[in-house]
Amino acid sequence: MPGAVFLSYASQDAEAARRICEALRSGGVEVWFDQEGGLEHGDEWDAKIRQQIKECVLFVPLISANTQSRHEGYFRIEWDLAAERAQGIASGVPFILPVVIDDTREPDALVPDRFRKVQWTRLPDGVASPEVLARMLKLWSHRTGVLSHEAQRIGGAPEVAIQVLTKRSPWPRLAFAAMAVAALVAAYFALRPGRRQKDAALHLENGQTAGSTEATTQPAPVAASPMAPLVATDARQLLARARGLFDNIDETRESYKIAEDLLRQAVAKDSTDAEVWAAYAQLQARYGIRGWDLSAERLEEARTATERALRLDPRSYEARVAAIYLPLASLREAGEREAATRKLLNERPDDQRVLRSLGDLLRRFPERHDEANQIFDRSAQLPGGDVLALYDKAMNLWFDGRATEAEAALRAALVQKPFLGARLMEINFALRLRGDLNRANALLDTIPASALLEDRGCFIAYEVYRYSNRPDAALSAVRGLSRDWINDASFFRGPRGLLVGDALAQSGRLEAAAVEWQAALKLVDARLAVNPKDDPALNNRLILLALLGETVEARRLLTALLQLRGLDRPGVLHARGEIVRACMQLGERAEALRLIEAALKSKLHAVFVTAADLRYDPIFSPLRSEPEFTRLIAEADSIEKADDAAATPTKP
Numbered sequence: 021m022p023g024a025v026f027l028s029y030a031s032q033d034a035e036a037a038r039r040i041c042e043a044l045r046s047g048g049v050e051v052w053f054d055q056e057g058g059l060e061h062g063d064e065w066d067a068k069i070r071q072q073i074k075e076c077v078l079f080v081p082l083i084s085a086n087t088q089s090r091h092e093g094y095f096r097i098e099w100d101l102a103a104e105r106a107q108g109i110a111s112g113v114p115f116i117l118p119v120v121i122d123d124t125r126e127p128d129a130l131v132p133d134r135f136r137k138v139q140w141t142r143l144p145d146g147v148a149s150p151e152v153l154a155r156m157l158k159l160w161s162h163r164t165g166v167l168s169h170e171a172q173r174i175g176g177a178p179e180v181a182i183q184v185l186t187k188r189s190p191w192p193r194l195a196f197a198a199m200a201v202a203a204l205v206a207a208y209f210a211l212r213p214g215r216r217q218k219d220a221a222l223h224l225e226n227g228q229t230a231g232s233t234e235a236t237t238q239p240a241p242v243a244a245s246p247m248a249p250l251v252a253t254d255a256r257q258l259l260a261r262a263r264g265l266f267d268n269i270d271e272t273r274e275s276y277k278i279a280e281d282l283l284r285q286a287v288a289k290d291s292t293d294a295e296v297w298a299a300y301a302q303l304q305a306r307y308g309i310r311g312w313d314l315s316a317e318r319l320e321e322a323r324t325a326t327e328r329a330l331r332l333d334p335r336s337y338e339a340r341v342a343a344i345y346l347p348l349a350s351l352r353e354a355g356e357r358e359a360a361t362r363k364l365l366n367e368r369p370d371d372q373r374v375l376r377s378l379g380d381l382l383r384r385f386p387e388r389h390d391e392a393n394q395i396f397d398r399s400a401q402l403p404g405g406d407v408l409a410l411y412d413k414a415m416n417l418w419f420d421g422r423a424t425e426a427e428a429a430l431r432a433a434l435v436q437k438p439f440l441g442a443r444l445m446e447i448n449f450a451l452r453l454r455g456d457l458n459r460a461n462a463l464l465d466t467i468p469a470s471a472l473l474e475d476r477g478c479f480i481a482y483e484v485y486r487y488s489n490r491p492d493a494a495l496s497a498v499r500g501l502s503r504d505w506i507n508d509a510s511f512f513r514g515p516r517g518l519l520v521g522d523a524l525a526q527s528g529r530l531e532a533a534a535v536e537w538q539a540a541l542k543l544v545d546a547r548l549a550v551n552p553k554d555d556p557a558l559n560n561r562l563i564l565l566a567l568l569g570e571t572v573e574a575r576r577l578l579t580a581l582l583q584l585r586g587l588d589r590p591g592v593l594h595a596r597g598e599i600v601r602a603c604m605q606l607g608e609r610a611e612a613l614r615l616i617e618a619a620l621k622s623k624l625h626a627v628f629v630t631a632a633d634l635r636y637d638p639i640f641s642p643l644r645s646e647p648e649f650t651r652l653i654a655e656a657d658s659i660e661k662a663d664d665a666a667a668t669p670t671k672p
Contacts (some may be wrong), residue, residue: 024050028098029082031281036121036146049160073101077163083120092473093274103132114159255296258286269439294333301325301342372406375399389420407437423626424667455632460484475508487636491526513556515540526638559598566605604642631656
């Protein structure tokens with residue numbers, strides 16, 4: 021829609037954006053409002069938004085407490101695109117019109133610098149005064165040139181201009197500016213609460229609105245004119261847009277939030293549509309699958325929506341897919357889940373979502389790992405391939421102790437499509453399997469900044485910087501995360517404060533590190549109060565107690581954990597090796613060395629500890645002067661060379 025006004029806002033401010041949209045449209049202004057999109061999938065929708073920002077004549081960002089609280093979001097991409105375009109627009113030509121819809125202060129606003137070079141407008145709750153709307157109309161008509169050019173061409177006669185615009189303009193709703201202002205005043209009355217209508221009416225008594233003779237002769241409030249109706253979208257259209265967002269291979273938390281909003285709108289439009297409920301259930305379950313929200317509330321919402329979809333239509337294929345997305349209550353349910361999944365495959369043998377779900381189910385059983393890989397291969401060999409199946413295979417091989425084969429499967433995935441998850445794992449392999457710090461840093465430089473605000477991206481960046489002895493960069497990376505708890509089962513589950521403290525300690529700021537560790541310990545204790553058997557929280561409590569000098573309590577917990585888990589269990593090195601770290605911190609170096617050696621001899625040594633970890637991870641610094649530790653590094657090198665030699669090529 022070239023020549024339109026583009027409204028950019030956080031999803032929580034949609035209602036305020038709608039008010040502004042309706043008010044502008046009532047005056048004939050073209051507005052591009054993203055809630056009215058069609059059936060585009062995620063990539064098409066993104067391309068459409070970028071094109072609209074490229075072609076719009078005015079860009080109106082809505083600034084609020086909601087945008088302040090969200091350090092990531094698609095609206096920030098829109099803002100950056102607009103700021104970039106503004107650099108090519110002549111000084112003094114209006115383009116960006118920032119609008120504040122609450123009490124957010126301009127100096128505190130988290131906006132691109134370009135936004136601060138223009139005048140800001142306040143429209144509380146998105147309700148605009150006639151003066152503000154008239155100014156926007158004037159700017160819009162000046163930028164489009166439609167009103168002024170047509171009026172000048174025919175001699176400036178308002179009545180004739182109206183006729184010409186009605187017949188010729190590509191925007192038939194346009195009217196002469198004076199008439200549009202009158203319509204805006206009417207819209208203002210319709211949008212304002214009752215008490216403000218009275219105030220606006222009194223304002224009209226004291227001044228004439230251009231082009232409106234009734235404004236001077238009738239001081240009573242002007243009756244509201246009907247608004248131009250917004251384009252309606254039914255539940256299935258909203259569903260299609262939502263699925264395009266959360267089925268996108270590089271989906272983000274923000275795209276999930278937008279999809280969730282769309283599906284809630286779809287449910288409101290038709291609460292009897294099983295397919296809408298099925299999509300909503302799938303989205304809720306996938307929050308957990310992605311590790312973004314493992315809360316009981318999210319899980320319950322997924323279960324409830326799945327049950328609702330199945331009640332509405334027990335035969336619905338998508339509702340049954342939603343059911344296999346739900347986490348198993350126990351492994352005893354695995355047989356029943358496998359039967360349900362295979363039944364779906366009998367109906368649609370090429371459904372790659374279901375194939376991957378079956379592979380993921382089989383991965384839970386060590387004796388069925390090869391069978392899982394065959395399922396992943398089957399999906400990857402379908403027309404168009406399946407990059408996610410290749411990625412899942414790589415992860416399965418890695419956690420099966422077959423690191424070299426895992427690298428081969430990951431390379432095959434990257435060749436097919438270098439999506440974000442595979443690129444992050446490529447960095448992890450370069451760092452920990454190959455010890456190639458230069459390559460890991462170079463690959464990290466290619467990752468979008470937004471990806472480093474997610475748990476996995478943040479943690480991998482943090483590790484690259486710490487291994488590279490760049491503690492300030494590591495500190496900046498982890499402080500960029502807005503959440504206090506990192507929840508990535510493959511890499512790290514624990515308080516952000518533990519990582520912040522480690523980075524501070526690495527740079528020699530021990531007092532500041534202790535403050536962060538104390539705060540992290542409080543967060544851990546709060547989690548243990550809810551679930552005393554939370555393994556990651558217990559590991560984190562152990563190392564935090566040791567780091568803070570609480571040696572008596574730390575030794576008691578260390579003894580308990582080693583007894584519960586088995587003294588030789590190599591898994592004690594997982595989750596950043598809290599138990600080994602605690603042993604070193606408590607002066608039990610011989611025990612730490614013994615645990616490291618046990619892990620190296622384990623099938624899963626590539627997951628728990630590698631030669632690169634021993635060489636570069638700062639947590640092992642206290643041991644590097646030990647001759648026994650030097651021997652362990654040499655042993656790790658030997659084991660990894662043997663793994664490379666023994667690995668057989670895997671089919672992509």
